[in-house]
Amino acid sequence: MFKKEFYKFKDVYLLLVVLITSFLAYLAFSLKNMVQNFGALDTNLSFLFKKKFTFFHLDDMNLVFAFVIAVFVFFHERINGRLRLSLHFPHSSARNIGFIIMCGLLFVFFVYFVEIILLNIILGAVYAKEIMYVLNYSLAFNYVFGFLLYIFCCGFIIEPVKKRAIVNFIVMLGSIYLYYEINPDIYAFDSFYANDFGFYYMGIVALYALSAAFIAFDNYKRGYIK
Amino acid sequence: MKILKIVYFGVFILFLALFLPRIIDTALSEAKKNPKVYFSENLNQFLIQGYDREAKKSYFLTESGDELSTEGFMQNLPFKFYSYLLAKGIFPDQYTDWANADKIRANSQILAIKPSFYNQKSIPLFTLLESKPKFLKLQFNNYGIRGKKDRIEFVNLETLKVDDALSQTYTDALKQSGFIFPLKCHYSNPTTRKVFDEGAFLQDKQNTIFHLKMINGKPLVKNTKIKNATIKKIIMNENQRKEFYGALIDDSGVKLISYDNYRLIPLPSRMYKPESMVYSLFITPLSRTVIININDKVEAYKLDNNYQILRNFSFPIENNNQWITNIKKYLLPFTLKKKDGYRHEYTLSDFSFLVLLANALFALLYLVVTFKRKVPILHFIIIGIFGIYGFIALCLY
Known part of the structure; x- marks a missing residue:
């Protein structure tokens, strides 16, 4: 079953994994150069006092990754009319919808999980644990928003009512704006811990994204295809 | 499904309360150019440097309202523009004892507390x-x-x-x-x-x-x-004058921590909110001044050598965006905006009862839009409470 789902986005998934790996390697080599040129002390101090650190767009790449996988998952369902069948599997509606959403999401989760472990190995060798907390918090926030983007895609791709699909798309754009305001790259932070309350707001955004997704599936199932 | 729809609708209203005021501000408001106030030892008056938006040029005024040329402004602030005045040989004659850049520098100190630093x-x-x-x-x-x-x-x-x-x-x-x-x-x-x-x-x-x-x-x-349990921040400011270590900011305002056995010296800080205002202490060889940039005015205090207030001066800041504030008051029932501080903390604020008329108009408009359709009375209650937000949400729903 999982294998069948994977075929929906196999090529683009592998391509994006290669891209994320390249971004990760670039970050690792840049850090290595910085430590070689300036020393670990200066690397730590410049983080502490100048917020001199960047993920080199790895965080943006994570969001793009989740978004693209979601587009492939849900477009595939929508275009081939596959959804009409899967929504009528002999299970509860929530289980059917959950399966469609969760399959792709698990593949995204796997990449994020491996990435954060690798990043902790790479960055943890140089930065003090207080700094690692800031980095991990920012990354965790990034991953959670990646998941939300994935669910948002469901809200505007599956939704058959064009007006609502557009509204969901606009809310998604607003959420992206909000995300970058709360959790930009480290060097662009107004202050460390500026994203302290970020998870509360993402919780509210998650409520919207999940509601929009379930409403979209429900509308689709009812056959309101415009 | 009904609960999901309520959640969906509620979050969308919050979304509008966050972004609609921002869109109005971005589209209509003009950037503020705050005037700067300095104390002139020459004239024993405060001087104002501002920008005339209509004439598109800077202006310089004395506290009593007399206009000054750029040169006059600089000559009357000898301890601010000393490099220029000394280089040109026009440093005021009455301060010949101080006509030395190193000496002025050694007896001057600036302590500025900006929100970007405080937060x-x-x-x-x-x-x-x-x-x-x-x-x-x-x-x-x-x-x-x-x-x-x-x-x-x-x-x-x-x-x-x-x-x-x-x-x-x-x-x-x-x-x-x-x-x-x-x-x-x-x-x-x-x-x-x-x-x-x-x-x-x-x-x-x-x-x-x-x-x-x-x-x-x-x-x-x-x-x-x-x-002190209410300390918000201590800003250290090492200076060769060695009069104070820095400033301590607590609930009651700003205090200097002196080299005299850490004695605290209170500074004028009425109305000062460190999260959003700029606070500056200017010390020159002959004067001590505190300037606080408040939203609608600049408060200036001339202090004696013991930091006691000798006199104060207030200069109003022209608010070009008052009409936008009024529009928002009559149109938006509330806004969701970021509180001043280090983190992004959004709160519901600017509740206005003046929107009731606008809300009634939106309800009427909704009646026209949904003409000949059966609309539950709840929709009109929603528009009555949430005004424009409820109207947009219902129209798009």
Whole structure:
């Protein structure tokens, strides 16, 4: 079953994994150069006092990754009319919808999980644990928003009512704006811990994204295809 | 499904309350150009430097309203524009004793507290510079210092290993001075671009402030006897005048921590909100002035040598965006906006009852839009409460 789902986005998934790996390697080599040129002390101090650190767009790449996988998952369902069948599997509606959403999401989760472990190995060798907390918090926030983007895609791709699909798309754009305001790259932070309350707001955004997704599936199932 | 729809609708209204006011502000508001106020020792008056939006040029005024030319403005602020005046040989004659850039610099000090600086939360890891460096040049040492439950820990930032011996030495020194662990906060000025180093101020469990310095690698700890549970920040400002270590900001305002046994010197700070206003203390060889940029005015205080207020002056700031504020008051029932502070904390604010008329109009408009359709009365109640937000949400729903 999982294998069948994977075929929906196999090529683009592998391509994006290669891209994320390249971004990760670039970050690792840049850090290595910085430590070689300036020393670990200066690397730590410049983080502490100048917020001199960047993920080199790895965080943006994570969001793009989740978004693209979601587009492939849900477009595939929508275009081939596959959804009409899967929504009528002999299970509860929530289980059917959950399966469609969760399959792709698990593949995204796997990449994020491996990435954060690798990043902790790479960055943890140089930065003090207080700094690692800031980095991990920012990354965790990034991953959670990646998941939300994935669910948002469901809200505007599956939704058959064009007006609502557009509204969901606009809310998604607003959420992206909000995300970058709360959790930009480290060097662009107004202050460390500026994203302290970020998870509360993402919780509210998650409520919207999940509601929009379930409403979209429900509308689709009812056959309101415009 | 009904609950999901309510959640969907509710969050969308919050979304509108966050973005609609921003869109209005971005589209309609004009950038503010705050005037600057200085004290002229020559004229014994405050001078104002501003920008005339219509004439598109800067203007210079005295406190009594007389206009000044750019040259006149500069000549009347000899301790601000001394480099230019000395280079041109037009430094005022009555201050010939001070006609030396180094001498002026050695007797001047500026302490500016900006929101961008105040609204910072630092990582709980700080450094101590060697206050008596061997080669006279200030340098960072290899250690970061973190507070633990019952000690401070020196972690070597090259190897990330804890130096137990050094940690113990400094912990013992602090304990002997009466420091109660854990360390609550640290305040320092972590830069090597200063004339000398005054170490760090540490706040202990009982909110007492201790002064910690590293001298020849060894700790020097002093109990300042400052005990204050409402300290928001201490801003260190090492200066060769050696009159004060820096400024302490607490609930009651701004105070200087003097070199005279850490005596606190209160400064005028009525109406001052550090999260959103700029506070400046200007010390020249002949004057001491405090300037506070408040939203709609600039408050200026001339102080004597003991920091007592001699007189004050207030200059209003023209608000070109008042009409936008009015529009929002009549159109938006509330807004969701970011509170001043280090983190992004959004709160519902600007509740307005003046929107009731607009809400009624939106309800009427909704009636027209949904003409000949069966609409539940709940929709009109929603528009009555949430106004434009409810109207947009219902139209798109």
